[in-house]
Amino acid sequence: MNDEKKLCLSGSGVTKVFGLGRQKTVAVDHVDFNFYEGEVVSIVGESGSGKTTLAKMLLGLINTTEGEIYFQGEKRDISTHRKKQAYWKNVQAIFQDPFSSYNIFNKIDSVLLDCINMRGGRRLPRAQKVEMMTEACSFVNLKFEELTNKYPFELSGGQMQRLMIARIFLLKPRILLADEPTSMIDACSRATILGMLMKLVFETGMTLIFITHDIGLAYYVSDSIHIMEHGKLVESGSPDEVILHPKEAYTQRLINDVPKLHAEWDLTTV
Ligand SMILES: Nc1ncnc2c1ncn2[C@@H]1O[C@H](COP(=O)(O)OP(=O)(O)O)[C@@H](O)[C@H]1O
Ligand SMILES: [Mg+2]
Numbered sequence: 001m002n003d004e005k006k007l008c009l010s011g012s013g014v015t016k017v018f019g020l021g022r023q024k025t026v027a028v029d030h031v032d033f034n035f036y037e038g039e040v041v042s043i044v045g046e047s048g049s050g051k052t053t054l055a056k057m058l059l060g061l062i063n064t065t066e067g068e069i070y071f072q073g074e075k076r077d078i079s080t081h082r083k084k085q086a087y088w089k090n091v092q093a094i095f096q097d098p099f100s101s102y103n104i105f106n107k108i109d110s111v112l113l114d115c116i117n118m119r120g121g122r123r124l125p126r127a128q129k130v131e132m133m134t135e136a137c138s139f140v141n142l143k144f145e146e147l148t149n150k151y152p153f154e155l156s157g158g159q160m161q162r163l164m165i166a167r168i169f170l171l172k173p174r175i176l177l178a179d180e181p182t183s184m185i186d187a188c189s190r191a192t193i194l195g196m197l198m199k200l201v202f203e204t205g206m207t208l209i210f211i212t213h214d215i216g217l218a219y220y221v222s223d224s225i226h227i228m229e230h231g232k233l234v235e236s237g238s239p240d241e242v243i244l245h246p247k248e249a250y251t252q253r254l255i256n257d258v259p260k261l262h263a264e265w266d267l268t269t270v
Helices: 051-059 081-092 108-118 124-140 158-170 187-204 215-221 239-244 249-256 263-268
Strands: 007-019 023-035 040-045 065-069 093-094 175-179 207-212 222-231 232-237
Touching: 007 051, 007 207, 023 051, 023 065, 023 207, 023 222, 023 232, 040 215, 051 093, 051 175, 065 093, 081 093, 081 108, 093 158, 108 124, 108 158, 108 175, 124 158, 124 187, 158 207, 158 215, 187 207, 187 215, 207 215, 215 222, 215 249, 222 239, 222 249, 232 239, 239 249
Parallel strands: 040 207, 040 222, 093 175, 175 207
Antiparallel strands: 007 023, 007 065, 222 232
């Protein structure tokens, strides 16, 4: 069945070392992976296991120390500003901290206009741009007309993350990297935001690379799960393979950290 699936992002020997000599940290250590189009791929690991560093390399925000990243089967080339911009049309991200995701000098309408411009809509009539921004905001239950003169930091954390999803709605990338997108948000907004994210992913058929320390959540949303420990990908497979039949003691430990879910898993497997 794997033969029918199209590769969207893959890597071989991808490594990131921070610092030199005794100060050296191997944050990501020779990881190999194949992520397929249209799938929800979860990367799960404890804090400090290298998830964000891997995400930043996948996005091209930091260079790899070693190894190669392939986009749609071809070696990725982001060596110039223009090539990077082209890559970012296809690969976008939502980060953990909504406050640091926005330029504080940009009002909300210019945040959204930038997305339309990036998709080649710069010359569209203003009315059409407003219509597109209104549609994107209503997808995440925000009212565009109430936001036009505001700055992102005037919103709540949950609203800021919803605005991030509205950006993705307009940008329509092939791949979305979501790095713990709900971990800094209050519990009651969390499920709503996750629901909006999943709806967007399913409606557009984009690949979601979902980074989380919550293996229980990964079980419910993923097509494949990749377990990260000390910079290495130690175990990969379908949610049932990885969570119901873990091979690594580390994976078992992550599972044991969410004891409440065991009862529900039993129900789904009878
Ligand atoms: N810019 C940096 N400089 C030095 N060390 C870093 C830097 N970013 C991350 N690290 C280190 O790399 C390791 C992995 O970090 P990170 O990728 O943030 O893990 P995670 O997202 O899984 O919590 C940690 O030991 C962290 O301290
Ligand atoms: Mg992180």
